[in-house]
Each structure stands twice: as structure tokens, then as C-alpha cells.
Amino acid sequence: MAQGRKSKREHLVETAQQLFYREGIKGTGIDTVLEHAGVAKRTLYNHFKSKDELVIATLQHRDQEFMAMLKAGVKKYESKQTGEPIFARVLAYFDAIAEWTTSRQFSGCMFINASAEYPRQDHPVHVICAMHKRLVIQYIEELMAGIPLADPHELAVQFAVLTDGAIVNAHTTSNKNAAQVAKQIALSLLTMHAAGAPADHKQ
Amino acid sequence: MAQGRKSKREHLVETAQQLFYREGIKGTGIDTVLEHAGVAKRTLYNHFKSKDELVIATLQHRDQEFMAMLKAGVKKYESKQTGEPIFARVLAYFDAIAEWTTSRQFSGCMFINASAEYPRQDHPVHVICAMHKRLVIQYIEELMAGIPLADPHELAVQFAVLTDGAIVNAHTTSNKNAAQVAKQIALSLLTMHAAGAPADHKQ
DNA sequence: CAATGAGTACACCGATCAGTATACATTAAA
DNA sequence: TTTAATGTATACTGATCGGTGTACTCATTG
Numbered sequence: 001m002a003q004g005r006k007s008k009r010e011h012l013v014e015t016a017q018q019l020f021y022r023e024g025i026k027g028t029g030i031d032t033v034l035e036h037a038g039v040a041k042r043t044l045y046n047h048f049k050s051k052d053e054l055v056i057a058t059l060q061h062r063d064q065e066f067m068a069m070l071k072a073g074v075k076k077y078e079s080k081q082t083g084e085p086i087f088a089r090v091l092a093y094f095d096a097i098a099e100w101t102t103s104r105q106f107s108g109c110m111f112i113n114a115s116a117e118y119p120r121q122d123h124p125v126h127v128i129c130a131m132h133k134r135l136v137i138q139y140i141e142e143l144m145a146g147i148p149l150a151d152p153h154e155l156a157v158q159f160a161v162l163t164d165g166a167i168v169n170a171h172t173t174s175n176k177n178a179a180q181v182a183k184q185i186a187l188s189l190l191t192m193h194a195a196g197a198p199a200d201h202k203q
Numbered sequence: 204m205a206q207g208r209k210s211k212r213e214h215l216v217e218t219a220q221q222l223f224y225r226e227g228i229k230g231t232g233i234d235t236v237l238e239h240a241g242v243a244k245r246t247l248y249n250h251f252k253s254k255d256e257l258v259i260a261t262l263q264h265r266d267q268e269f270m271a272m273l274k275a276g277v278k279k280y281e282s283k284q285t286g287e288p289i290f291a292r293v294l295a296y297f298d299a300i301a302e303w304t305t306s307r308q309f310s311g312c313m314f315i316n317a318s319a320e321y322p323r324q325d326h327p328v329h330v331i332c333a334m335h336k337r338l339v340i341q342y343i344e345e346l347m348a349g350i351p352l353a354d355p356h357e358l359a360v361q362f363a364v365l366t367d368g369a370i371v372n373a374h375t376t377s378n379k380n381a382a383q384v385a386k387q388i389a390l391s392l393l394t395m396h397a398a399g400a401p402a403d404h405k406q
Numbered sequence: 407c408a409a410t411g412a413g414t415a416c417a418c419c420g421a422t423c424a425g426t427a428t429a430c431a432t433t434a435a436a
Numbered sequence: 437t438t439t440a441a442t443g444t445a446t447a448c449t450g451a452t453c454g455g456t457g458t459a460c461t462c463a464t465t466g
Contacts, residue, residue: 021322022322023322023323024229024319024320024321024322026227026229026230026320027229027320027321107322108318108319108322111375112315112319112371112375113319113320113322114319115311115374115375116227116311116315116316116317116319116320117227117229117230117316117319117320118227118230119224119225119226119227119310119311119316120226121377126375129375130375130376130377133372133375133376134376154384157378157380157384158384158387158388160368160372161365161368161369161372161381161384161385161388162364162365162368162388163368164367164368164371164372164375165363165364165365165366165367165368165369165371166364166368167371168315168367168368168371169336169363169364169367171318171319171322172314172315172318172329172332172333172336172367173333173336173337174324174333175360177360178364181357181360181361181364182364184361185361185364185365185388185392188391188392188395189388189391192391192395
């Protein structure tokens with residue numbers, strides 16, 4: 001098994017990911033990917049039997065990468081939160097989203113973009129996108145583990161809606177504040193629904 | 204000026220809009236549009252000098268149609284709201300969004316989808332999408348005209364973020380509840396920020 | 407009737423698309 | 437050293453892309 005520091009397959013996936021993200025999936029031809037990767041066409045088709053397969057591998061790779069980015073962001077911002085300590089992790093999550101949506105290369109959520117390019121709900125790409133979103137909700141629930149809530153899942157869904165809204169709004173209208181808007185709303189919801197959180201007693 | 208009940212141009216725009224919405228813009232070829240419209244290729248290129256121009260005309264048409272749909276929805280649901288009457292119009296707006304996102308042909312927001320297909324922020328399509336979103340925010344502000352608020356615009360932006368989130372979430376994860384989730388959050392924010400609304404005095 | 411403008415039918419263009427075929431080079435393990 | 441796997445280079449396929457050229461029909465209008 002000949003392989004450099006990175007396998008050709010991995011290199012192709014990473015190159016394709018960049019291009020798909022910047023130019024869209026249907027806006028990026030196979031030849032463009034090969035050109036940027038410096039890899040022969042035959043090699044690509046030895047690893048993937050079609051462009052669709054490359055697209056799916058790309059989205060799976062992005063899923064891993066994105067979740068890792070989120071977790072790193074939460075770790076980074078968790079300690080910088082003021083106010084109620086049990087809220088720190090969820091609020092840090094929104095800071096992570098904010099950092100991402102205001103970064104220079106930000107171009108929306110790859111999964112939202114992909115499912116916009118493949119609108120049919122039964123298309124594999126669309127299915128993968130739905131799975132990713134479900135994973136994010138699950139992660140948000142984990143972040144709220146320490147908070148006494150009547151229905152943690154429902155609040156996680158609300159936060160997911162807020163997140164998607166912030167991402168899309170930031171992308172379409174170039175609004176650098178969108179994620180902070182979402183964070184503020186999230187904080188309101190937290191204080192509203194957290195029953196008997198210390199230092200938050202009603203009057 | 205020969206013209207049937209509808210001008211060829213209008214017919215082309217409406218046909219293209221349907222197809223672009225269902226199959227994506229880059230996923231729909233000119234020939235497909237012509238086939239469905241039953242119009243000669245030359246006719247199309249007499250009205251539009253490129254596909255991009257047709258796309259833009261389509262988005263402008265959709266903007267009109269969408270705003271009309273929103274206004275009709277608000278009128279329809281306004282009287283059916285319970286609780287604080289000055290909130291009725293904004294809450295009806297979310298019901299209109301809910302009706303749309305749960306309708307059979309719903310396939311996301313055409314503008315969000317379009318700007319996902321054309322990720323570059325300076326592309327004309329992206330610019331039109333941003334304009335549309337700004338129009339919606341303006342409309343939301345109008346709906347809140349009767350509510351005493353410290354910063355109506357900020358709340359309108361929050362509602363826009365909620366709306367985008369609901370739309371995207373409904374589309375990507377087939378969540379029929381997304382818009383109702385957004386409405387609930389909106390109601391919370393309204394009661395929280397509406398200063399001195401009757402029957403809403405503190406304590 | 408003549409002229410004009412709008413639409414049609416259809417052939418055609420070069421470019422690009424995803425994907426294949428073939429022949430050769432490199433590498434590493436047996 | 438032989439063998440097999442992996443990758444490269446390049447040419448090619450058939451389909452489709454957006455867009456053009458041309459000759460025609462048809463209805464209106466002066």
C-alpha cells in the first residue's frame with residue numbers, strides 16, 4: 001500500500017471539500033477537483049465509483065471536522081462565560097458558532113447548502129444532511145446535561161433552530177451579528193426554562 | 204403585440220420558477236424549462252439574454268409572490284390568535300410561515316437555496332437574496348407597529364433569524380414542527396420585551 | 407396588400423460534463 | 437528479482453450545457 005503522508009483518497013476528499021464549499025457542488029466539476037488535487041482522473045475513479053460517492057465522502061468528512069471544531073470551540077469559550085455557570089457550555093457553543101460565522105472563509109453551512117443543491121428529500125445527500133443536524137441536536141443536549149429542565153430535548157431543538165437561523169442569516173445577508181443575536185435569545189430561553197437554577201430564584 | 208392570456212415571458216418565468224424550486228437552479232437546464240413551457244428556445248433568448256437573467260427574473264417574481272403569500276396569511280390567521288391582541292399580527296405571521304413549511308410542495312426557501320447554489324457573496328443572485336431578506340425584516344417591523352418596544356428593529360432581526368431557522372430546519376430535517384417552535388420562542392420574546400403591554404403587567 | 411414583430415422549428419456551435427480505455431511508471435512486498 | 441498494486445498521463449466517449457443562426461409561420465396593423 002503505497003501512500004504519502006496522506007492517502008490519495010483523503011487528499012481528494014479534502015480538496016473536494018474546499019471546492020464544494022466555496023463554489024457549490026454542482027458548480028464544481030471533477031476536472032477542477034483533480035486539477036487542484038494534482039491527482040490523475042483514474043486514481044479518483046479507483047477510490048470512488050462516481051462523483052456522488054465523492055460528494056458523500058466529503059460530507060462525512062465535513063461532519064467529523066465540524067463536530068471537532070464545535071467541541072474545540074466549546075472548550076475554548078466555556079471558561080470565558082459570565083453569569084450562571086451551568087449555562088456556560090451552551091453559551092460557549094453559541095460563541096463557537098459566532099466565531100465560525102464571522103470567519104473570513106465562512107460560506108454558510110455545508111449541509112444546508114448541499115441539501116439546497118439537492119432539494120429532493122429522499123436524495124442521499126439530503127439524508128446525510130438530516131443525520132448531521134440530528135447529531136448536532138444530540139450534542140446540544142449533552143451540553144445542557146447539568147441544567148434542570150422540564151424538556152431538554154425540546155430546548156435543544158429550539159437551539160438548533162436558532163443555530164440554523166443564525167448561520168443562514170449570516171451567510172445570506174452577511175450579518176456578522178447573527179450568531180450573537182441567537183446567543184442572546186438562547187440565554188433568555190435558558191433563564192426562562194431553567195427551573196430553580198441557583199442565583200436565579202424568582203424574586 | 205401578440206400575446207395570449209399570459210405573456211410568453213411571464214409563462215417562462217413561472218415555469219422556470221417551479222423547476223428551479225423543485226430541482227435546483229443548476230440542476231435545471233434551459234432545455235428542460237423550454238420543454239415544460241412549450242416554448243421555442245429562440246423565444247426565451249429574445250426575452251432574456253442569458254440563463255442568469257432568467258434566474259434573476261424568476262427570483263424577483265418569487266419575491267413578489269412570497270410577500271403576497273405572507274400578507275394573505277397574516278390576514279387569514281390574525282383573527283385566530285388568542286392572548287394579547289397587539290401581538291396577533293406577528294403571531295399570525297408565524298402561522299403563515301408554518302402553513303407554508305408544512306405544505307406538500309414545500310422545498311425550503313427559494314432565496315436561501317439560491318444563495319447556497321451561488322455561494323459567492325458578490326454574485327447577483329446572492330445580492331437579490333439579501334435584498335429579499337431585508338424586505339422581510341422590514342415587513343416584520345410593520346407587523347409590530349402597535350407594540351411598545353425599546354428597539355423594534357432588533358426584535359425584527361431576531362424574528363428573521365427565527366424564521367430562517369424554522370424554514371431551514373423544516374426543509375433539511377423534515378420537521379413539521381419547526382415553525383411552531385419558532386412561534387413559541389417569538390411569543391416568549393414578545394412578552395419579555397413588550398414594555399407595559401396591557402394585561403401583561405409584572406406581577 | 408405589404409410590412410412588421412413575435413413566435414416556432416431545427417440544425418448547429420464550442421465548451422464542459424461525468425466517466426472510460428489504454429499504456430506506462432513507480433513502489434514495495436514476496 | 438519478480439509480481440502485483442497503485443498511480444500517472446493522455447486521449448477519448450457520449451451526453452448535456454448555454455447559446456446562436458436561419459428560414460419559416462402567423463397575426464396584427466398601417
